[in-house]
Amino acid sequence: MTCNICPNYCKSDIDTICKQNPQYDDENVIDAASVAIDPIEKKPLYHYLPGTKTLSIGTVGCNLNCMNCQNHTIARPENALIVPTKSYTPEQIVQKAIDNDIPSISWTYNEPTIHPKWIINTSHLAKEYDIKTILVTNGYTSQETLDNLLEYVDAVNVDIKSLDDAFYKNVCSGRLEPVLNSVRFYVKNNIHTEITNLLIPGYNDNIVDMKKIINFVVKLSDKIPLHFSAFYPQYKLSSLEPTSANIVYKACDLGQYLGLKYVYPGNVPVSYKNNTYCKNCRHLLIDRSNSIKSYIKDKCACPNCNHKVDIII
Ligand code: SF4
Known part of the structure; x- marks a missing residue:
């Protein structure tokens, strides 16, 4: 089949690429490898429910095989059967969010969309309590699954690894086009979308590759937040050096220069560059340089110039 x-x-x-048989998932038994409460900024989502916590759920398996995978012990385990997991029902997960007064559930750590039944069933229930559903995804999703997930997903962070198909083939054992299709689909269907790009030294941390990803995002919308993130050596790329903070800042500056309104550094020390400023008057809207502090008083407007802010609160 x-x-x-x-x-x-x-x-x-028998031998599926994700090492799972997700078409046979029991929709009422979620095998979680990790359950944690995180700041939503850690996903990263900067323009969605800022300052709130999210209930993070990780399961097992991934449909890509990235040489730099930081979660390879659950995403690409040698033997998926030996990953310690705990079974939850959708009711238990939603109850955990309610008990901790958490407004969202994030499917994260491994690739969530390979287990769509678990997301759909949990989200269906979560909606009754106005708890939002977030995917932190590689975007390597079929159109069939995107269509099935559409009404159950509120926000996504899609990791675009490169705008180069050869990169996907050589570093991730995948293809670029399905990822771009997913991003376009989420944006077109008004699902809150943020993008992450991990800068790997010698692979995609050059100006040409940075420009390609920036231009792709600008063309979709200059309001989409783009997170340029620093790589740390791991898995099959453990002999590389980490990305320097300067390269990450350079990518952020380039993003703004080429027209993006919101570009943020990730995996480097937090600074004023992680703040959000009004795109109209540059007034500080959200300070993330220490703890998260929002200056948005009215739900949708800059307190200084009254311009609409591109943040869902
Ligand atoms: S989710 Fe993708 S990788 Fe996993 S079994 Fe289905 S087609 Fe294969």
Whole structure:
């Protein structure tokens, strides 16, 4: 039987690329490898419910095989059967969010969209309590799954690894086009979208690659937040040096120069560059240089010039 959950369209039930058989997932038994409460900024989402916590759920498996994977022990384990997991029902997950007064559930750490039934069933219930559903995803998702998830997802952070198909092939064992299709789909359907790009030294930390990703995002909307993130050596790229903070800042400056309104550094010491300023008058809207402090008084407007802010509160 062919699995149509992701663009790999695996034909075998035995040796699937994600090392799971997600088409047979029991929708009422979520096998979680990790459950944690995180600041939503850690996802990273900077323009969605800022300053709130999110209930993070990680499961097992991934449909890409990135040489730099920081979560490879759950995403690409040698043997998926030996990853310690704990089973939860959707009711238990939603109850955990309610008990901790958390307004969102984030599917994160591994690739969430390979287990769409778990997201759909949990979100269906979460909606009753106005708890939002967030995906931190590689975007490597089939159109069938995107369509199935659409009404259950409120916000996404999509990790675009490069705008170069050869990078996806050589570093991630995947393809670029399905990722771009997912990003376009989320934006077109008004799902809150932020983008992350990890800068890997010698692979994609050059001006040409930075420009490509910036131009792709600008073309979709100059209001989409783009997070340029520093790489730390791990998994199959553990012999590389970490990305210098200066390269990350350079990418952020370039993003703003080329027209993006919101570009943020990640995995480097937090500074004023992590703040959000009004795109009209440059007034400080959210200070993240220490703890998270919002200066947005009215739900949608800059307190200085009254210009609409591009942040969901
Ligand atoms: S979700 Fe897993 S099994 Fe299904 S097509 Fe993708 S890699 Fe293969």
